[in-house]
Amino acid sequence: MKLSIPRASTLTAVRHATSTSLIAPAAAIRTFSVLNRPPPNYPGHVPLTGVERAALAIGSGLISFFNPRRADTIAAFAEVTATPYFIYRLRDAMLASPTGRQILRDRPRMTSTSLNLEYLRSLPASTVGRTYVEWLDREHVTPDTRSAVRYVEDPECAYVLQRYRESHDFYHALTGLPTVREGEVALKAFEFANTLLPMTGLSVLAAATLKPSERKRFLSTYLPWAVRNGLRSDEVINVYWEKEMETDVDELRARLGVEPPPDLREIRKREREERKRRKEAEMSGAAV
Amino acid sequence: MQVWDGVSDARIEFEWDRQVASATTIAYMVENLNLTSGLLKRLAELSGVSVYDNARVERISHGGETEDGLDLTEWPVVHLAGGKQLYARLLVGADGANSPVRSFAGIEAKGWDYGRHGVVATLELEGSGWGGDQMKVAYQRFLPTGPVAMLPLPGNYATLVWSTTPENAALLKKLSPKDFIAMVNAAFRLSPVDLEFLHKQSAGQADEVAWRFQHKHVDPSTVPQVAVGVQEGSVASFPLKLRHADTYIGERVALVGDAAHTIHPLAGQGLNQGQGDVQSLAKTIEFSVDHGMDLGTRMSLEAYNAEQYAANHVLLGVCDKLHKLYSVGSGPLVPLRSLGLNAVNALGPLKSFLMNQAAGSGVKVL
Numbered sequence: 001m002k003l004s005i006p007r008a009s010t011l012t013a014v015r016h017a018t019s020t021s022l023i024a025p026a027a028a029i030r031t032f033s034v035l036n037r038p039p040p041n042y043p044g045h046v047p048l049t050g051v052e053r054a055a056l057a058i059g060s061g062l063i064s065f066f067n068p069r070r071a072d073t074i075a076a077f078a079e080v081t082a083t084p085y086f087i088y089r090l091r092d093a094m095l096a097s098p099t100g101r102q103i104l105r106d107r108p109r110m111t112s113t114s115l116n117l118e119y120l121r122s123l124p125a126s127t128v129g130r131t132y133v134e135w136l137d138r139e140h141v142t143p144d145t146r147s148a149v150r151y152v153e154d155p156e157c158a159y160v161l162q163r164y165r166e167s168h169d170f171y172h173a174l175t176g177l178p179t180v181r182e183g184e185v186a187l188k189a190f191e192f193a194n195t196l197l198p199m200t201g202l203s204v205l206a207a208a209t210l211k212p213s214e215r216k217r218f219l220s221t222y223l224p225w226a227v228r229n230g231l232r233s234d235e236v237i238n239v240y241w242e243k244e245m246e247t248d249v250d251e252l253r254a255r256l257g258v259e260p261p262p263d264l265r266e267i268r269k270r271e272r273e274e275r276k277r278r279k280e281a282e283m284s285g286a287a288v
Numbered sequence: 289m290q291v292w293d294g295v296s297d298a299r300i301e302f303e304w305d306r307q308v309a310s311a312t313t314i315a316y317m318v319e320n321l322n323l324t325s326g327l328l329k330r331l332a333e334l335s336g337v338s339v340y341d342n343a344r345v346e347r348i349s350h351g352g353e354t355e356d357g358l359d360l361t362e363w364p365v366v367h368l369a370g371g372k373q374l375y376a377r378l379l380v381g382a383d384g385a386n387s388p389v390r391s392f393a394g395i396e397a398k399g400w401d402y403g404r405h406g407v408v409a410t411l412e413l414e415g416s417g418w419g420g421d422q423m424k425v426a427y428q429r430f431l432p433t434g435p436v437a438m439l440p441l442p443g444n445y446a447t448l449v450w451s452t453t454p455e456n457a458a459l460l461k462k463l464s465p466k467d468f469i470a471m472v473n474a475a476f477r478l479s480p481v482d483l484e485f486l487h488k489q490s491a492g493q494a495d496e497v498a499w500r501f502q503h504k505h506v507d508p509s510t511v512p513q514v515a516v517g518v519q520e521g522s523v524a525s526f527p528l529k530l531r532h533a534d535t536y537i538g539e540r541v542a543l544v545g546d547a548a549h550t551i552h553p554l555a556g557q558g559l560n561q562g563q564g565d566v567q568s569l570a571k572t573i574e575f576s577v578d579h580g581m582d583l584g585t586r587m588s589l590e591a592y593n594a595e596q597y598a599a600n601h602v603l604l605g606v607c608d609k610l611h612k613l614y615s616v617g618s619g620p621l622v623p624l625r626s627l628g629l630n631a632v633n634a635l636g637p638l639k640s641f642l643m644n645q646a647a648g649s650g651v652k653v654l
Contacts, residue, residue: 095481095485098485101485
């Protein structure tokens, strides 16, 4: 399925015809008031004024911080803080890579239908597709839970953010990090080092809300892993996941330069069992 | 004239307000063919000039003492192929950057290579420019690899001067006309990131650029009109360097133009400097003749060197620094230089001063 973002040429042509100024950059920044909102640049686009943008950034940021389950506010926060600079940087990173350019040309969207999960389940165990679908099954999530980008001005940049959002689950599969808060924070740190999107960076602050033992593990193991791998590896936004389904996941990791972190799920399980055993030992000790 | 920063899009427009009485053309573009034919016409008018056409200089040496006792040991002798010898009271070296006259005179030229090539081509545009044939506009965009300029010619034609890395220049020369035109149009419109990618492709630029134009919207009046064709065989390139001879004069030798100084083409000052040299040298010779002096001695030539050397040196330095300032692709220098450019653009009197300087009608500073 292709994203139906229209080529905004007709819209800008009108704008250019009316502008008599020769100063180009001024034409790129549109100023307007709430009473006079311009038409959207793509379906679903909501043009915002600077004040609205700032208010939305602060509001959604606060709500997301105190309630990390609010996917809607996290999404809004990601969109309004992606400009200026950050989303353009990511778009340029895509434009600099042949695969990234191909993605921007095709603008593929990822849904459970476009990805054909049944086919992915039939792939050999070590492939990217199988790892991904196993990760989906293990975490009980589907690819259809990603909302559409609304607040990014430029249609192409809106797609870049959409692509990042839809690829997020593949980053989970690539790194093997679970969706529990500890895993998400570690992955967000990795994404921040790799994509530099402000939302991912601010999500890392959620480390403050982790349990002390988890926070200690994050700071000693997962944060150094995230920073090292995020900076060292290629831009993960440039992976054409749809075409990598049959690739060996270790081969892809090697190509990107990502080393898998220690299995967080495994560690947590072991710790839980340890705790349980200790508790049982205490219980039986007390009984004796 | 429109000049802008390829990274930040900061822009400066050199354009006279049409109401201003002093409004003149800022600069003229002269094709080499017109220049040479004009010079030849003038020579024919003056007469008394011998032109040795299609003659190769075999070597230049010093003369000796003639049988009737003339001491010509300090006179340069130009040996032409075919045995003809020309004794010169004053030998003017207007023989380009690798001047044989300069090496004969033992004058060193110091400087450095920019590691860039200038790619030139004659282009056909979709129209005769946004101002029509009456008001031609020159465009220059500073890219991190070097400036790219589109200079107007009569009719639907324009000339391209694109300073870029030797690798990019080699690629541009190899491209098919369709891809070459796409690259030229991209150079004035797309981001440096896109251009860097396009320079890595050996073919297919036209398709790639057509796709990018769907997503990159540029006000058409701020960039040159779309190039639709390139004149066959007009694509060429030359290495860019800075050279300045230690002096313009020797005993019975004077250097003018590229033989004396080689400049980065970003401000299009090479020809202006050469013309300035010739004007000044002619004045100096005229003075010597009027006062019965030997026009070839170093003494009589001093005035020429004094008048031109420092002025040329400043211009060489300014262009060199501009090149260095704009070869930075990112970092804190980009907003700073953009601020500076916008400030100059906003300061009317300063801009008028610069335009007058460029047009040669301003106050003489040096």
